[in-house]
Amino acid sequence: MHPLEEAVKVKGSPEFTRSELIGILSFRLRKMSPSEAKKAIAEWIEEGLLEEREGRLIVKAEALEREESGERLLGEMVSHIARSLGWSELEVVEGIKTLKKRYGDLDERILAYLFGMEKGVDMSKFRERLEV
16 A cells, blocks of 8 residues: 555545654654655655645545556566566566666566566566556
8 A cells, every 4th residue: 555545544634734744654654754754755746646735735546546556567567477487576576677777767567568578478468558
């Protein structure tokens, strides 16, 4: 579960002050340090998971659902590749990281797809689910 989802469950609302969200992430959930929470909040605003409006941070549920869907797809692809090759999932993740060095900052799902294809794994069942 994404830390923002957990924070919403704890508070019971998708709206937070910045200090309130930092406190929930750091002290109630113990997910990260306060400085890590500040960095994460800045990243989530940039990614569109949080919206800053009138001094309040609002969790954008639809963006959060899309991100989780992408994470599930990546996990499914890693598992499929690992089973097909007889590798551990960790070995597949390392292989994907190697591709990231070669291709740069591509989405990890696309890198996983490319890695599977490069290794001769049938990745056709994931083609339609990739958002390109």
